[in-house]
Amino acid sequence: MTVKTGFLSRLTKWARLHSPWVLHFNTGACNGCDIEILDALTPRYDIERFGIKLKATPRHADILLCSGPVNNQSAKRLRRIYEQMPSPKFVLAIGTCACSGGVFRGCYNIHAGVDTEIPVDAYIAGCPVKPEAIIDAVAKLIAKLEAA
Amino acid sequence: MSLVNISVGPQHPALKEPINFTFTLDGENIVSADARIGYAHRGIEKGMERGNYVQGMFLTERICGICSHAHSMAYVLGVEKLMQLEVPKRAQYIRALLGELERLHSHLLWIGVAAHEVGFDTIFMYSWKDREVVMDLLEELSGNRVNYAVNIFGGVKRDYTKEQLDNVRAKVLSLKSRMKYYIDMATHEPSFIARFRDVGMLSHNKAIELGAVGPTARGSGVPVDHRVTDTFLIYDELKVNMIVEEGCDAMARYDVHARELLEAVKIIEQILDQIPEGPISVKYPRKVGPGESITRYEAPRGEDVHYLMADGSDKPFRYKVRAPTLANIPAVLEMFKNSHMADIPVIIASIDPCISCTDRAVLLADVYTGKPAMSWKELVAYSNRYYAENHGIKG
Known part of the structure; x- marks a missing residue:
């Protein structure tokens, strides 16, 4: 992507930094990480105070949160969802399974991690990932965006 | 009114997890529904x-x-x-x-x-x-x-x-x-x-x-x-x-x-x-x-x-x-x-x-036609062959 310095691009960057919208897709997880992602939205952690909002469709999302080792069935859907997201797009691999396949690595229909299908920007390990770690990863990703 | 099929899932606002439902609708009423599972199958x-x-x-x-x-x-x-x-x-x-x-x-x-x-x-x-x-x-x-x-x-x-x-x-x-x-x-x-x-x-x-x-x-x-x-x-x-x-x-x-x-x-x-x-x-x-x-x-x-x-x-x-x-x-x-x-x-x-x-079961069916990818006979033959080759058990 070429770096633009016009008013419009500064405005979009400002908006993106202050309100990144996320999409959650379960790529064959055990639900542990999925619940922790939802947990991060609820009063104890409340990531909405950073402007982070869970969206239901890939076309509205800036960040794709993937949980779970990718299996044969979800691989195709994962690629399609990634393609539907508008650029620039970012992917977080949430949980040990999404990073490397975790405990399921070597099972017959497991692709051993999200990065076997789509490019990943941040890996968060943990089984399951704690909500604090998800918030930390998103904050780091925003810092990375800011520097770009 | 003719019946309409709509597909919901695997990634859908109404769903929190990957599953696919196919609904047959008569207007706003559901006539029948079918589920397709296996999106979280990990073996x-x-x-x-x-x-x-x-x-x-x-x-x-x-x-x-x-x-x-x-x-x-x-x-x-x-x-x-x-x-x-x-x-x-x-x-x-x-x-x-x-x-x-x-x-x-x-x-x-x-x-x-x-x-x-x-x-x-x-x-x-x-x-x-x-x-x-x-x-x-x-x-x-x-x-x-x-x-x-x-x-x-x-x-x-x-x-x-x-x-x-x-x-x-x-x-x-x-x-x-x-x-x-x-x-x-x-x-x-x-x-x-x-x-x-x-x-x-x-x-x-x-x-x-x-x-x-x-x-x-x-x-x-x-x-x-x-x-x-x-x-x-x-x-x-x-x-x-x-x-x-x-x-x-x-x-x-x-x-x-x-x-x-x-x-x-x-x-x-x-x-x-x-x-x-x-x-x-x-x-x-x-x-x-x-x-x-x-x-x-x-x-x-x-x-x-x-x-x-x-x-x-x-x-x-x-x-x-x-x-x-x-x-x-x-x-x-x-x-x-x-x-x-x-x-x-x-x-x-x-x-x-x-x-x-x-998602425990493996669906042995063609994704697009819905026909079984393997007939029962073929499945039995396959499983006997698998166990004969890998575990030495004669079927």
């Missing part, structure tokens, strides 16, 4: 055959991230049956305590999700805030928020001090007034009642015929709760009231969940009152069997069935899991019939689905 049953029994414990825990203790319990009970171990009483009480705390967090989670599906996000936030209290307790007791890994063959890994157990009692009792509020709200809040009453009807006879389990069955007046009907662990020493509602609709299922919260608090109090002193584990053998065992465990969502075939080695020979949501899928398809399209999210949520638990 755990085959994976069980790779590792030894101890490794299997970690894999069964990760069948489901909500009721992980239930699955690990069912596995451990099955293996212990074949090992013929006498598990110390204190360990069994600790297992039951963790199980009931898990039921608390799972039901609070469900109440939130159900409220969210009817657009009542305040209750979603309230119940998940209360759930954090239970999650803190679980983290304190086990070291992790979800996959507790507290079981080991012959007992549990952690023992608790009196202060820790008193803390559990205090925290759980502090939630009691909140639970009463959820029950009260469901009986008085008109907008809530309007969305749940007479939605997703599952008659008593249909619930039995389709083999519904857990709160889904109990919401249709079927008295099945294995803590009472087929006791395991130390539940025969506790007084457990089975919560059964006759409403047959989503409201009845909500009531079952909400009242079971209070019941779980009572059970936790009994456990804390009766927990004996003593050892928490015994030594276990490395090799198991030969033999077979079937275990039933009442998970928050219903009956977990685990089957184990052991051949005397240190690895399971065959493992089979039937999770509660799989048993409830025929029931949810029945509920969809003659329902309104707008009620789809509520009906799906009302069975408390956990798709990650469900």
